[in-house]
Amino acid sequence: MLKASDVEGHAARARSGEEAASAPGPVEFVQGSPADLEDVLTIERLSFAAPWSPQFFLQELADRHSYLFLARLPGELRPVGFICFWLLGPDVHILNIAIHPGFRRRGIGRGLLDFALEYGRARGARQALLEVRRSNDPAIALYEHLGFRLTRVRRAYYMPEQEDALEMRLEF
Ligand SMILES: CC(C)(COP(=O)(O)OP(=O)(O)OC[C@H]1O[C@@H](n2cnc3c(N)ncnc32)[C@H](O)[C@@H]1OP(=O)(O)O)[C@@H](O)C(=O)NCCC(=O)NCCS
Numbered sequence: 524m525l526k527a528s529d530v531e532g533h534a535a536r537a538r539s540g541e542e543a544a545s546a547p548g549p550v551e552f553v554q555g556s557p558a559d560l561e562d563v564l565t566i567e568r569l570s571f572a573a574p575w576s577p578q579f580f581l582q583e584l585a586d587r588h589s590y591l592f593l594a595r596l597p598g599e600l601r602p603v604g605f606i607c608f609w610l611l612g613p614d615v616h617i618l619n620i621a622i623h624p625g626f627r628r629r630g631i632g633r634g635l636l637d638f639a640l641e642y643g644r645a646r647g648a649r650q651a652l653l654e655v656r657r658s659n660d661p662a663i664a665l666y667e668h669l670g671f672r673l674t675r676v677r678r679a680y681y682m683p684e685q686e687d688a689l690e691m692r693l694e695f
Contacts, residue, residue, distance in 0.1 A: 550631055552638045555591035555605060557584055562601050563593070570621035583607055583618070590642070594622070594635045606635045608643070615643030617653035620662075632665050640669070644695050651695070654688040656681060666691050 555563060560580055567574040583589040588609050593602035604622035608615055617639065622632045640651055653671070655662050671691040680688035 549597075550603075550634055551595045551597065552592050552635060553595060555584070555593045555602075557581065559591075559593060559602065559605075563591070563605050566602070566605060566621050566623050567619075569624050575619065580607075589618075590639070592635065592638065592642075594631050604631050604635055606639050608639050610643050610646060610648060613647070613649040615640060615648045615651040617651060627661075633668065636665065636669055640693070640695070649695055651693045653691050654680065655691065657687040657689055663689065663691075666693075669693065 560577060563580060564574070564577060567580075580591070584591060586609075588611055589607065590610060591605060591607045594604040594606075595602050602623075603626040605620070606617070607619040608617045617636070620632060620636060622635075643651065651671070653666065654677070655666065657676075671693045673689055674692045675690040677688040677690060679685035
């Protein structure tokens with residue numbers, strides 16, 4: 524499993540000039556494939572109490588309206604985060620986003636979400652939609668940070684715990 528210390532070690536060596544040629548730069552966003560499934564599942568399982576199954580990811584990978592993008596640090600093969608979204612006519616529908624717990628609060632989630640929004644906008648989308656658990660303060664803060672606004676509360680949407688879902692929307 525990718526450890527925060529692996530990348531932090533890389534960053535420290537780069538700062539000292541040892542790895543000047545591969546010094547960390549901007550995070551890269553690359554399209555995911557079935558070969559990335561294990562790494563994506565690791566992040567998924569570290570991020571959610573009820574994680575998506577491998578079959579669920581494979582189903583999305585096979586759907587032509589569905590996109591899986593990974594966030595990778597320069598020089599690293601393993602992703603530190605992913606986003607899955609549908610592009611359906613005028614809508615970007617965000618289905619899932621997660622950042623490895625060792626790499627949160629570094630702007631990677633914002634970068635990945637921004638990338639997905641731009642990807643949709645460039646292909647004719649006019650708005651982005653998502654649902655989020657009412658208790659998920661970090662995700663709600665991220666979405667609000669990018670301009671998403673609450674449109675509807677769906678009572679007891681998440682079962683079996685009957686947690687409310689907040690529907691949020693961003694118009695481009
Ligand atoms: C939600 C999540 C993707 C955010 O990823 P991240 O890379 O840590 O977020 P960023 O560093 O890009 O944060 C961007 C902004 O979002 C907000 N934010 C993110 N995490 C936050 C937290 N824990 N508390 C408060 N605000 C937070 C802040 O406004 C932040 O900007 P700032 O750091 O300048 O204050 C990450 O916490 C995660 O993977 N959570 C588990 C999976 C999950 O719940 N996904 C959402 C499902 S709907």
